Amino acid sequence: MITIVGAGPAGSYLAYLLAKQGKEVIILEEHSQVGAPVQCTGIVTHSIEKFFRLKNEVIAKRLDKVVVVSKNNRITVNVDEIVMWRDKFDRFVAEMAQEAGAEISLNHKFIGFEGKNIIIIKDKKNNKTKKIKTDAVVGADGPYSAVANAASMNSHPKNYIGMQAKVRLAIDTTAFETHFGSDFPDFFGWCVPESDDIVRLGIGCFENAQEHFYRFLKSRTGKKDVLCWESGLIPLYSPKKIIQKGNVYLIGDAASQVKATTGGGIIPSLKAAHTLCDCINNNKDYNREFKKQSGKELLLHLRIRNILNKFSDNDYDKLLNLMSQEKVRKILKKYDRDTPIPLVANLLFKEPRFLLFSKMIFA
Ligand SMILES: Cc1cc2nc3c(=O)[nH]c(=O)nc-3n(C[C@H](O)[C@H](O)[C@H](O)COP(=O)(O)OP(=O)(O)OC[C@H]3O[C@@H](n4cnc5c(N)ncnc54)[C@H](O)[C@@H]3O)c2cc1C
Structure with a gap:
């Protein structure tokens, strides 16, 4: 059995993918309903x-x-x-998971590990703790990830x-x-x-x-x-973050899988769910596979963020001038921020003056 902690988009979508492939999956969600409270622009x-x-x-x-x-x-x-509507979106993905065969256990909070295959959870309805046996644990429990903390996978977030x-x-x-x-x-x-x-x-x-x-x-x-x-x-994306330790995995905000330019974490976590599903099914190294599939893109977002954070008001004014050109607008429409590598490559090709900002990498 695979236990996923957290019924946000990362946890529910991974549960859907795994259950569709015949895995026995349970999602533990500490709240009494999926999707609340909302902490997102959506x-x-x-x-x-x-x-x-x-x-x-x-x-x-x-x-x-x-x-x-x-x-x-x-x-x-x-x-x-x-x-x-972020609450409805979370429920939509959770329903997909349930229809594929995953079980969702509401009001159940992950507390910690006892050895390799036992986890301790709290039933919030009757305030009792219990233990469950599991083959693998996935922390999809957001930026405060209790799973990452309990597995010592939360270095310097x-x-x-x-x-x-x-x-x-x-x-x-x-x-x-x-x-x-x-x-x-x-x-x-x-x-x-x-x-x-x-x-x-x-x-x-x-x-x-x-x-x-x-x-x-x-x-x-x-x-x-x-x-x-x-x-x-x-969370700010950290390329050094350990996201698999034995049979414990992290995904979504718990794994800092967020675009550093915009703070968008929904699409990166859906993409990561495909990678993690493949790693669990085929016994692959998730630390390595995630870097292969999404690492370059998230690193590019991080590098752009580091440049933007050195911008003065004047630099932003100049950047907007470059962006206002028709040739640039066309590229911005064609490649969105979820495909940052072709986006940046095409921007630099059509408007090399964007390169002027790259001096700030070393500033
Ligand atoms: C103000 C704000 C605006 C944002 N706007 C956007 C946006 O517009 N677009 C975008 O793509 N991203 C946005 N994000 C980021 C986005 O919300 C997250 O990246 C996304 O929610 C990550 O999904 P997740 O499933 O990893 O975590 P979460 O959505 O945080 O889900 C984690 C789940 O785990 C549960 N949980 C936590 N601890 C435990 C425990 N111990 N036991 C059991 N369950 C537990 C929680 O109750 C929750 O349901 C925004 C974030 C913020 C804060």
């Missing part, structure tokens, strides 16, 4: 449809533009993005604070906004419409999150009111 590129066809009820909006804002510049680029709230604001409902520059140190701010008058507004940063968030909120809405909070941690 925006993904249309690449998600390479994995499955989303049910209509999962989709809040389809957006065809992104407005990129720097201190003194603003451009609009055509894109193809989906804003999901670095996380962004993702502070996000739903707020009342009417913006163009076909576009989302991204904001860059010194008011958004080390990451960026976003404003994503979910309906005609409600947006998901957030920032990511390493420190002083409240200060940056409220400044952004005030600048966009003139007020400090929020409807509800959806904040959480966003």
